[in-house]
């Protein structure tokens with residue numbers, strides 16, 4: 001049986017964030033990729049495949065995965081924007097982390113059909129071990145959010161983790177050419193949508209003992225830290241997410257409620273297709289010559305943050321692919 005010895009807490013993180021690739025792909029491919037990554041990541045970590053690599057088998061890992069699974073047992077996780085990209089991968093990653101632990105996932109977005117497909121995929125993959133409730137919800141509509149919790153079946157209302165992921169960008173216009181409708185869509189989705197969702201779910205967390213308990217995980221962006229030309233509205237919206245998140249963490253200081261922000265750099269999803277109003281060739285050009293992050297990369301960190309010991313808050317994190325060093329500094333291979 002292969003064994004992994006973890007010598008530092010930093011390595012614990014690296015091990016946790018690479019775990020799902022074992023489950024998602026073939027054993028041999030994962031093993032070699034995992035070994036490669038771990039060798040690069042830390043010379044102090046030893047990885048010893050002691051049996052034939054063509055058998056899928058159980059890994060002995062001294063920490064991390066079983067504790068992470070245990071911390072999700074019996075929980076209900078609500079993910080907005082789960083019909084594609086990071087939200088969809090996050091639902092899958094939660095399910096794969098605890099496929100048999102009475103985990104419930106509420107997946108929401110505007111595209112109901114995609115949510116139904118996701119639910120069917122998770123039910124099949126976990127043999128119905130994870131329960132999934134797809135709910136059509138437009139976070140830019142305050143009235144839909146207002147009635148959301150009460151519209152859930154009773155047994156789905158005890159939410160423990162809220163992943164505020166729904167978000168988008170429209171266009172690359174610079175002032176004074178920014179379209180008023182685009183401006184409204186971006187702000188009502190990314191900012192007021194996220195705040196309204198938080199306000200709808202927070203009372204559930206606050207009813208728990210010791211001041212309340214639960215996780216709010218907000219998906220920000222490098223754009224919220226570093227504004228760039230042509231991104232004025234999107235950058236402003238993500239800076240607002242960052243400010244709101246920081247205020248909230250301070251407001252909830254006397255509770256057990258964790259407020260977490262995860263800021264991705266470049267991730268290849270439908271994000272750029274939406275930005276360019278459906279023009280796939282313009283979206284593809286964004287990633288030309290780069291190796292962007294995948295939605296699975298972000299999902300692993302979201303689940304990692306949600307499965308730390310209750311006393312640990314991954315308050316913020318900035319995730320780049322290897323070729324990126326700021327919003328606009330990217331290394332591109334000639335194409």
Ligand SMILES: NC(=O)c1ccc[n+]([C@@H]2O[C@H](COP(=O)([O-])OP(=O)(O)OC[C@H]3O[C@@H](n4cnc5c(N)ncnc54)[C@H](OP(=O)(O)O)[C@@H]3O)[C@@H](O)[C@H]2O)c1
Pocket residue numbers: 080081082083084085086087108109110111112137138139140141165166167168169189219220221222263264265266267268269270271272274295
């Ligand atoms: N991709 C990147 O490079 C990147 C970088 C930094 C941060 N982010 C952030 O990551 C988050 C996820 O984006 P992604 O990259 O995964 O893009 P994506 O593939 O386009 O996914 C966006 C998700 O948000 C949902 N959504 C959009 N408007 C909505 C609304 N009004 N109500 C409910 N759901 C809505 C979409 O579902 P429906 O269309 O079905 O409603 C979709 O499921 C966003 O907050 C984005 O700002 C992305």
